Amino acid sequence: MKIEPLGESTDPLVNIFNTTVAELLNIVEAYRQRKLAEDIELIESEGGPLSFEDKLKSSIKHGLSNKEDQTERISLFGSNKPAKDRPKTYFQICWEVLEDPILRILVISGLISLVIGATLDEHPAYGWIEGFAIIIAVCVVVNVTAVNDMQKQKKFKELKKRNRTGRVVTILRDGIWSSMHPKHILVGDIIKIENGITIPADGILIDGSQIEVVEAAMTGENDNIKKLPFEEAVRIKQEYYLNNPGVLEGMKKSEEDKHHEIPSPVVLSGTNLAEGVGIMIVIAVGKNSAEGRIYDLAERSDELTPLQVKLARVASAVGKLGLVCSIVTVITLYLRFIIEIASGEISWNSNEHPLLLVKFLIIGITVLVVAIPEGLPLAVTISLAYSIKKMQNENNLVRKMQACETMGGADQICSDKTGTLTQNLMTVSEMWAGNQALNIEAGPPSQGTFQAEFLHLLKESIFMNSSAFIDPVKGKQGSKTEIAMILLMQALGHSDCIETRKTYLDRYHRIFPFSSKRKKSSIIITTDEGKLRIHVKGASEVVSGCCTSFLTVDGKSHHIDNETSKVIQNMILRMTDNALRVIALTYRELPIDVDIEKFDSMGFPELEKSNLTLIALIGIRDPIRPEVPGAVKECQRAGITVRMVTGDNKATAKAIARECNIISKDTQTVMEGKDFSIKTGGTVCKECKTKICPCPRNSKEAKNSTKPIREDVVADLEAFKEIVSNLAVLARSQPDDKYTLVTGLKQLGHVVAVTGDGTNDAPALSKADIGFAMGITGTEMAKESAGIILLDDNFKSIVRAVIWGRNIYDNIRAFLQFQITVNIVAVISAMVGAITIQQSPLTSVQLLWVNLIMDSFASLALATDPPTDDHLNRPPYKKTEFIIEKRMWKHIIGQSIVQLIIMFCMMYAGEWFLPEFGSGTSILYNENTDYVISGRTYNPDGSENYKPYLSDPNIGPSRQFTYIFNTFVLLQLTNEVNARKIRDEVNAFERILKNKIFIGIWFFTFAMQVLIISVGSYAFSCHLKGLSVEQWMICIAFSAVSFVWRIALVFIPTNIFSKVHVDENRSSARLLSIRGSSLQRERINLNTT
Template sequence: MNGLKYINEVYDEINMKIGPLNASEQEDPLVSSFGISKKEITDIIEFYRSRKLAEDIDCLVEHGGVQGLVEKLKANKENGLSSTEDQTDRIATFGKNERIKEKDKTYLSICWEAMGDMTLRILTVSGLVSLIIGAVVDEHPEYGWVEGFAIIIAVVVVVNVTAINDLQKQKKFNDLKDQNNKTKCISLLRDGAWNLVHPNVLLVGDIVKLENGVTIPADGIMIESSQIEIVEAAMTGENENIKKLGYKESLQYRDEFIKDNPWICDKAYTEDHHHEIPSPVVLSGTNLTEGVGVMIVLAVGKNSAEGRIMDLAEQEDEATPLMKKLDKLAGSIGKGGLAAAIITMIALYIRFIIEIGTGIKVWDRHKDPNLLVKYFIIGITVLVVAIPEGLPLAVTISLAYSVKKMQVDNNLVRKMQACETMGGADVICSDKTGTLTQNKMTVSEFWGVGSLFSFDKNPPSHKTFQAEYLHLLKESIFTNSSAYIDPKKGQVGSKTEIAMLLLMLTLGHSDYLETRMNYFERFYKIYPFSSKRKRSSIVVSLEDGRKRVHVKGAAEVVAKNCSHYINIDGSLRKMDADGQNIVNTVIMSMTEKALRVIALAYSDIQTNLDIDSVDEHGFPLIESQNLILIGLAGIRDPLRDEVPDAVRKCQGAGITVRMVTGDNKATARAIAKECFIITSDDQLVMEGKEFNEITGGTVCNKCKEKICPCARNKKEHERTGQPLRKDVVANFEQFKNIVKNLAVLARSSPDDKYTLVCGLRQMDHVVAVTGDGTNDAPALKKADIGFAMGIAGTETAKEAAGIILLDDNFNSIVRAVVWGRNVYDNIRCFLQFQLTVNVAAVILAMIGAITIQQSPLTSVQLLWVNLIMDSFASLALATDPPTDEHLKRKPHKRKDFIITKTMWKHIFGQAILQLSLMFAMVYAGEYFLPEFDDNENIETNDNNGKTVICGRLYDYNGEELYKEHYDNSKYGPSRHFTYIFNIFVLLQLVNEINSRKLRDEFNVFSRIHKNWLFIMIWIITFFIQVLVVQVGNYAFSCNRFGLSVLQWLVSIGFSILSFFWRWLLLLIPSGVFPEAGRELSSGEMNSGILSIRASGLNRRHSYNLAA
């Protein structure tokens, strides 16, 4: 009575919330066409999401259950929707199953975003002020505006280069997202036939089949359910498996639960029982981890549960080791640059004030306002040059370039940082099937009716077996399988099941589809394969009404539950000790030949047995009671030809390869030896059960419990306020002892793989792991780099991974290592180049400004240098292709310095050369920089013959030197300082070639021909420099006649000294130099030290390509 009262009260509440359920609802003009509105569908879903007991089921009852929904939605459970019917009304009412694409940034919006940088804004304002003062107040307004205008143009160029790069990056990743999106498919019933289609075509009312590993594509109601479990972490943050039942079973469960627990209907009882009663409602975006079933689609696209939360902000990905190191380095450089800029401006202003105060200088209202603005611009320019804002661009360009190239090597990168992280990987935990092997399975040996048959040498004919036995074998293989061979698509389904089908084909039986159809109406219960149970089973009704269960699974698991086996004469023989020894001997013999052994068994179910009964583990009892062994199949999956060499390459590169497999120890050991994962007898092969017992699995670092209230992710943490959980190995010391020699983890579960990954990361290893199953998702997410199988992998595994292996091949992982190391090296090359320019340009500008009241390089010239070292150099140096040399050294560690001692030697060494040449030219250039006879329009230094006239604007004591000539359009900027600017830029171009090498290598030109982009950019930069010098005039403070051919040769001669100087630096031991650039501590990460332009490093460089 209490249960009925509860249900009636719930119905009243439903009616209050959603109103009376009729076909004339006023808010939706199309509701009469379908009998149910979009709002009513949303209410069903929301009742589930907020359920305390079973409100969603009650709401479904109000709608007439599944049959009522089918009628209201004009659907058809047996045949699905018709493709010939006009679905315009359906689409107009309920929408399409398409995600609203995030609007791409426009060119102007990216430019505006770039202008958000404070230094660029300051430069823009300074340029405008300089332009106005130069045009209005300056003594020579006809060209006084040029420098301010040139600064604005330089800012425009920087902003546009940034925008163009961002647009290209955006396009590349849109292309990758589209490619990744094309791989999704779902089984849909239309026109009475099941077809694989893209989830985007789903409509409300469609009938969809859900299978293990699929991501639910839309909200729906389960019509049929077989052992379905779903993880709703993507929607709710809850990582537990949630059981789902079909609508009828859920309704029955609800009624029985309320009957057995009448007190729960008391309104005074407020405790939630959210999942106590299984629900038939499934939410889009959640993951099916176990079972199979059929659902009717209720809500799609933006109207689905996932669609309604799509606009929530994405969470930031954890910074990678490289980005952490760059953050630390950029912070240090940024603070140094800020100090240099402040010192420069203060020194200039103090000197100006002293000169005015002491009478050395008289205030000139035409010149001095512009001069004061120039001092400020010089300081800001020093800051711009000092701060390595090119680092994020270099990282992004290198990663984007590598991501594109990695596709050629069958690596589809979903998360951009996974590419870089792979360079530091020192452990690879690899699956066996399909990754190390070809995943082309065939039955090599078969044991049945007391005899062993070889299908490799002398395959038996069907006449070898009795007809009754063949019928039983056929029934077992054909019914307990969903695999098939399609003339167009080839082999579809489990490769193990395909191997069994081919076995029957060899024995002359190809009628598996007809057999299945004959049994289809008699399929009573299906228990899909589970990695925990290591078997699958099906209950069928025989023609005489009896029920029979067929079990297929791991030989040692199934065989130990067999009470009998079929003898050679077809009779049943009891599985006594002798029989068990025979079976075990056969299994061991097969496994030692690297065969995977599958057992086939059956049992005729007694009428009084409860088919739904489960044991203490929740496994069906019928799978383990009184089974009769039909046979043992030894399946061979040949090793990929390239795997042994790939494994040896990894070992030579300092990477430990471990195999994680579901095979037993003997099979796993044989295969591991074949591919050189095991090379010595002291290497350990351990089964997952033993591994779990020793290590204790994973526990929360805070609570020390396997299950605790701590939040599993940031979303849950923000929702509940619980601290974030960090998983660690329970018995870490024991883990460290065994993992040193652990080569193979056999008979392992996804939980064992997760424990292994957690422990290795605790030991500070950089771990890559492969996975294909839905239950592999936690390990794929936990690892530094997760590789999902593109062919055999479930959609859930692909969503969790950072990289998808398009060919499921271990060799592709090795290529990913090469690309990852190449990214790391390319960023280092760029750093080596940029820091040399930083040191030289900042010191030159600062010392020059203090001593002679001018930076030897003007603001516009420095901005041009900045453009060279940021945009052009990042594009040139960050795209150097990889070589196999990357696999001949150990991986870099998390705590390694990004700037090595050798790099600092060349950074400081080249900076010293550049500064020595520059200071010599600034302070004494008029004594040795030649002026040639062909320059009749240029005055020479009368005191020193054919050398340039001194171009310093002011003397050391503040008196004017070339200032008057500079302001005179007849002369303009000097040849002296044009030389300085040109030689400084050419030194950078030469050092750009030097910077391609990170170690003490003599030949800096080796493999330069492999990077045509570098050569092209270098040549373009050189020719732009020629144009700047020859026609730049006041805009770039270059002499109006430029430089002569001979003067260009002199400039080039000075610049190539950088090559010879590098060879001298090779003689200096690197050990005397420091290192720099390590990861930030947690305190430093939150201290805000990157508040100036280097904060660009913290911009997100992770792109989820599945979004």
């Protein structure tokens, strides 16, 4: 297959290095697009890796020279220094927020209102205030969102910087291996890659053993990919072609993909070395590397979150309802005016009527502005900003807003074991050696327990067959399991690990690194007598079966008979039942002429499979975090199923799961990953029904494909459903097993949270509804894929995320319950008043106070209600659950009815029951009564009523409508308290003092209302003398009805509102089910940092 060049360079530096960037990148592209072995053939045509010594002015034996002027090399091939983060500016974020259609409507409405109010209003001196205040409201929303996003960007940037600071790689310079930061890697460098490392650059393997790479984060393939040094890969390729003579011709005609049939020597940056060690020559760094180009081309789509979708329906429905009411109001007013003119009831007045017609439009706009829920985006922003900040204090760094809110609906948690459920502090707890069991936790064995010969072999096995060490300066370095065994030797009086290894430097013969497939590692050394000895260490259930003898305390070997075999197996079983990881240490004496390169069909060394002598069984404990059992219980109480996914064997995993309370019933099962994969069939493409298929995996690839984007599904969903019904633990699992588990659970409709720390966990973290990456042990790729980062790697923090997720949802619901009630009452009263008496009971400026100040303040008050553990006493909400449930409808409709009754009674009959107090020019009494005079501008028949008094500067606005305005505002204040409870709780005041923000805002709003009534005058259409103390008490008494009525609503059966609940989802024409504009920009964009 011909690989199209990526572009040629005309740079004069090409003559210096005898190659181009394009030539090097074509090697990587040949691997990425390979069908069989095109990359190997391309490297062969270039002269093999040795040719790159000349082309890149490097040396495989000595590496690059530190004396070299690196300017030219960097100028042509680039640097591996990460590109400087380009976070969005404050202005860019603000502009994105303004793309919200709701905010745009508000801006337009505000500008129209401002112009009309300042030019055509009866009182232009303050008529402009309404429009101006609406624009101020939009500014508040925009700036709160922008400040929040800027803070999140800054925090994640700091986290990334901290992660990069701790990374090191071994580089060969001037013949000396040195540890450096990956940013110092250059094209032509020779670097060493070891088990667990994230490969920092693209390169070609020139040496190595047992190398397997996880490319899931780069290619989406979950299987470990075998790699070979170039020379070995060429040999395998030639043998393959020899055994398959027609393969090349067949590949030209076939679409069959044999991408990994022949192992490649090409390794990609950003992938994880799962097993083995190797040496590679670097051919691409930085933005030219595979990882760099993916970052460059990555599409970071801002999908709507479940909460945003639900809120979009509410916002659109309320807005459209307001639009309908607005249109009906305007049309009715114009029709009425036309009928009155046509019937001769009134005559055309060229001085008054044009302004009146414009006023009809203003009334319509006022109704529309009232209906638009401008407080809704602010409530979402405030709730998320407040919650995310508080979650960070509880060790949850939220990277993606949807994870924060979706966590409230999580009903499945698939958790890693090490470091999340356990403390990741490995210590030797028990030991079986010399045919005796020793309790190490009670204290190390006394001197004389083991003789010198035994200790020599034990020490050699632990020190030599390990890469971990304890340095006086650097501390503990390497595998925690191996560190635990080194500490055991220190307890036995042997602290000379590093010194011992130095004495064996010339005696290493062959190393077979640890492989998760064979569950063991081996090393062949030369003994003092010049013979060969292999030390094998690994999982006890695997390695012990290869033993034919065991070592006694005097260092002598004895045959393992049936009775001893039972003792060994019972000891392994007892240790694993006690949640110990059991490691078997073994050895075997080898003849000098042994064939150490003999491998079985799986590629495993034959030497480590038989005739081994058991030195010891080491039981290692990773203590459970003390808070985990309680946290798991809390999850179960909250309706969340917790499953453990681990690499431990079944017995150990089961014991740990019992200790964590993950297994509490005998019906719950433990299954090994291998069996799980076989029975479920793993994941396949939904379209092609195969594991490997040509379907594109993302939108970028889809542009050049006719096939749909691949969607993974479980091959045998029925088998999966049967397994997971009781599955508690997935033991001996691989990353693809975790991916299958997450995929299947999502297929069954569950909301899944999953934890991960490695690069190979990235697919599962991305696939899950909520991915939790470990902040301490997690790789950068895992953190990039996750929605939330656990800063303390602690399961307890996941529980806190659940509580906060549910609290966010409840707070938004509480605000909706409050706001929709306000909007229904304000819109209906404005519409009815305008139609019947050509006057809204609340003026535009009064509605501004209600809509802007009250909604904005209410969003802050209700959105910041702190969470409680009570959130765990109920099951999670579902993805499909409508955000306004039946109980909420009961209170919304109930409170709206009682408020409208009070409003209409005051508006149409207030002069018969609202008392008047005091005396003076502005104090007007109803004829022959002590009640207020009617404040209606026009009568229902169109004749003038209070209108002549409005023009009198000594009288001004009516007392009746000041009553109405004040009572309406106080009704909202009482209902603000009621709205805190959305589940029919009787006591609306419960825990109210815990929310100091709510208390402060409530009293501030009340104080502002007192001020407005007292001095608002014409600006707020309030009586010149406001209200007397007695009249205030009457208003407060009317508003208190809301408290009493709420208690009555609690005891009204909710099921009578089931019709409302059905209708809201059935038709786009019904209330709150109309799809519309989305609150797209209420989110936190961190992926670009």
